[in-house]
Amino acid sequence: MSQETTHIVSYKTQIFVLLALLVLTAISVAITRIEMGPFNTAAALLIASIKASIVLAWFMHLKFESRFFTVMVAAVFILFLLVILVTFFDYSYR
Amino acid sequence: MSDSNNAHNVSYLDYKGQYKGLSAWIFSTDHKRIGLLYLYTMLAFFSVGAILGLLMKTELIAPGATIMGPKAYNALFTLHGIIMIFIIVVPGLPAVFGNFFLPIMIGAKDVAFPRLNLLSWWLYVIGILIVLTSQFLGDGPPDTGWTFYAPYSFQTPANVLPAVFGAFVMGFSSILTGINFVVTIHRMRAPGMTWFKMPLFPWTLYGTAWIQILATPVIGITLLLIVAERLLGIGIFDPALGGDPILYQHLFWIYSHPAVYIMILPGMGVISEIIPVFSKKTIFGYKAIVLSTMAIAFVGYFVWGHHMFTSGMSGRALYTFSFLTFLVAIPSAIKVFNWVSTMHKGSLDMQTPFYWAVSFIFVFMIGGLTGLVLGSLATNVHVHDTHFVVAHFHYIVFGGTGYAFMAALHYWFPKMFGRMYDLGWANLGWGIFFIGFNALYLPMFFLGMQGMPRRYYDYLPDFHGGNIISSLGAWVMISGIIIIFANLIRSARHGKKTTQKNPWGGKTLEWQVETPPTLENFEEIPTIEKGPYHFGE
Ligand code: HEM
Ligand SMILES: [Cu+2]
Numbered sequence: 363m364s365q366e367t368t369h370i371v372s373y374k375t376q377i378f379v380l381l382a383l384l385v386l387t388a389i390s391v392a393i394t395r396i397e398m399g400p401f402n403t404a405a406a407l408l409i410a411s412i413k414a415s416i417v418l419a420w421f422m423h424l425k426f427e428s429r430f431f432t433v434m435v436a437a438v439f440i441l442f443l444l445v446i447l448v449t450f451f452d453y454s455y456r
Numbered sequence: 457m458s459d460s461n462n463a464h465n466v467s468y469l470d471y472k473g474q475y476k477g478l479s480a481w482i483f484s485t486d487h488k489r490i491g492l493l494y495l496y497t498m499l500a501f502f503s504v505g506a507i508l509g510l511l512m513k514t515e516l517i518a519p520g521a522t523i524m525g526p527k528a529y530n531a532l533f534t535l536h537g538i539i540m541i542f543i544i545v546v547p548g549l550p551a552v553f554g555n556f557f558l559p560i561m562i563g564a565k566d567v568a569f570p571r572l573n574l575l576s577w578w579l580y581v582i583g584i585l586i587v588l589t590s591q592f593l594g595d596g597p598p599d600t601g602w603t604f605y606a607p608y609s610f611q612t613p614a615n616v617l618p619a620v621f622g623a624f625v626m627g628f629s630s631i632l633t634g635i636n637f638v639v640t641i642h643r644m645r646a647p648g649m650t651w652f653k654m655p656l657f658p659w660t661l662y663g664t665a666w667i668q669i670l671a672t673p674v675i676g677i678t679l680l681l682i683v684a685e686r687l688l689g690i691g692i693f694d695p696a697l698g699g700d701p702i703l704y705q706h707l708f709w710i711y712s713h714p715a716v717y718i719m720i721l722p723g724m725g726v727i728s729e730i731i732p733v734f735s736k737k738t739i740f741g742y743k744a745i746v747l748s749t750m751a752i753a754f755v756g757y758f759v760w761g762h763h764m765f766t767s768g769m770s771g772r773a774l775y776t777f778s779f780l781t782f783l784v785a786i787p788s789a790i791k792v793f794n795w796v797s798t799m800h801k802g803s804l805d806m807q808t809p810f811y812w813a814v815s816f817i818f819v820f821m822i823g824g825l826t827g828l829v830l831g832s833l834a835t836n837v838h839v840h841d842t843h844f845v846v847a848h849f850h851y852i853v854f855g856g857t858g859y860a861f862m863a864a865l866h867y868w869f870p871k872m873f874g875r876m877y878d879l880g881w882a883n884l885g886w887g888i889f890f891i892g893f894n895a896l897y898l899p900m901f902f903l904g905m906q907g908m909p910r911r912y913y914d915y916l917p918d919f920h921g922g923n924i925i926s927s928l929g930a931w932v933m934i935s936g937i938i939i940i941f942a943n944l945i946r947s948a949r950h951g952k953k954t955t956q957k958n959p960w961g962g963k964t965l966e967w968q969v970e971t972p973p974t975l976e977n978f979e980e981i982p983t984i985e986k987g988p989y990h991f992g993e
Contacts (some may be wrong), residue, residue, distance in 0.1 A: 438670060441670065441754075441757060444757070444758065445710060445758070448758050448761075448773075448776065448777075449706055449710075451770065451772050451773040451776050452702075452706070452761070452769045452770050452772075452773035453770075454770075455770035455771065455772040455773065456769075456770045
């Protein structure tokens with residue numbers, strides 16, 4: 363059994379993370395005003411992924427856990443990305 | 457707690473915890489009791505689903521309205537599909553035999569989160585109850601088919617929402633079971649049981665659990681979007697509101713195709729357990745089976761579009777999905793070769809579980825190969841939405857998962873109940889079932905190729921012959937099912953008692969613990985040195 367470690371994130375970091383999330387939210391709204399065709403979807407997904415990664419890393423402590431979990435989460439992200447890619451084989455060529 | 461109730465020497469069936477009677481079951485966190493809770497719930501609903509199927513086949517014995525009209529028929533196939541898919545085969549083997557045997561087979565005392573496990577069962581039951589309300593409340597039972605395709609599912613006045621929401625709740629049950637199994641397998645294997653010393657049934661449960669975790673949320677969100685669209689009129693799928701109905705099909709099949717692997721992978725695992733035991737031979741190509749399991753679980757995510765070849769996807773999407781579909785058939789075929797090679801020159805012990813396992817291979821191959829006919833773009837256009845598809849998936853879901861379930865039940869029954877069933881009746885039941893099964897579904901391939909569509913209560917007179925055989929087959933098959941379950945239910949209560957640990961000569965850990973297992977399975981957690989199937993040493 364591995365040792366349970368508790369890691370306490372300082373308020374300062376928490377607030378930085380919160381600000382980063384708010385800024386990214388603002389960007390994802392602002393970016394819809396630019397006409398980019400299918401890349402609008404890509405941009406929205408990209409920003410959402412960055413936000414999710416931030417939440418995972420700090421709020422959900424992935425950054426302080428064993429590397430193994432990071433690898434697992436990354437694998438899930440890649441799977442998700444591939445599913446979206448395949449979906450767009452349909453939408454981009456209709 | 458008295459000494460005679462010591463967790464180490466009392467069978468899980470006799471153990472007296474803090475609750476009595478029914479509560480001792482429905483509040484038990486023992487993985488074995490939870491497995492049986494699922495088993496009994498499924499048996500109850502399987503009987504309902506089977507009766508609905510029988511009624512449909514009786515309707516189809518002659519053209520025109522025989523015993524019901526179109527409305528009733530549509531409601532029947534919808535409920536039949538929802539019960540059989542969401543209540544029976546999706547939870548199916550993992551919920552019953554995974555719960556009961558996964559911890560034992562990897563040398564653990566329980567799953568990682570026993571309470572979460574109980575919560576899964578409760579969510580499952582609550583989901584079922586919600587689905588059932590759709591039959592009695594509002595404007596009549598849903599008539600959309602189990603696929604709830606848009607835009608019809610938004611336009612029908614029938615009571616679609618409870619069915620959809622019930623399926624959503626059951627999805628959570630499935631996700632929780634998946635999480636539980638993944639953690640159990642990662643963290644609770646007995647010392648010495650490396651990944652490649654783990655038996656194959658736990659391996660398939662592992663692949664399945666990942667699909668449960670990663671694919672089920674997609675259907676959950678999709679079903680919620682239906683709710684949002686129906687209640688709030690937000691245009692997501694309904695073209696009248698500016699939505700895209702094909703998006704619904706994408707989302708639905710992004711879950712539902714991987715879900716067919718949730719159904720079949722554990723079945724393949726059971727067959728991989730049974731074949732070596734009754735061939736008295738080490739499994740052929742253990743690693744090939746493990747890798748093909750994981751390959752199926754992975755590639756299975758990318759083939760969903762083969763359900764939508766005629767829906768108007770782009771050409772590029774069509775051939776991509778067709779190609780990937782052919783790819784996923786390869787690991788399935790690898791497994792068949794492994795099973796056959798295991799039997800080759802084995803010393804075969806012809807017993808009931810083995811009959812089920814061998815007949816599994818037979819019907820699974822028919823189902824799999826007709827899948828390739830459906831996976832080819834040109835032939836799909838011809839047989840899509842005909843009885844050919846109905847035959848394909850019954851061969852592979854009922855023939856695959858269903859036969860594997862029966863095989864597992866007859867294989868593990870003495871261990872689970874500490875009693876033996878009557879072998880003569882069991883074999884007779886199997887024989888009648890097998891004949892009825894093929895008479896029921898084989899003609900559907902021909903009917904489909906002749907052009908008989910699915911999901912209609914009526915048909916042209918040209919299709920009468922095949923339908924007569926098929927409907928009679930249904931009655932034969934049901935007789936087999938009645939014999940099988942009458943035998944098992946009677947034996948579970950009054951069958952010959954047995955405490956023999958290893959009636960079939962198996963090598964995996966469940967055959968080394970007491971029959972029936974004690975509350976904590978193992979007095980001492982074993983240390984594993986050999987692989988799981990070391991026969992003939
Ligand atoms: C050898 C691998 C397989 C191939 C190539 C394959 C291919 C296909 C294709 C192309 C369809 C769509 C037919 C159509 O609607 O036009 C289909 C339908 C279906 N398949 Fe398979 N399949 C395979 C294995 C399986 C397995 C293992 C299961 C379940 C355990 C399964 C369950 C189903 C179901 C339930 C449907 C019908 C869904 C519906 O429309 O109601 N298939 N299959
Ligand atoms: Cu499919």
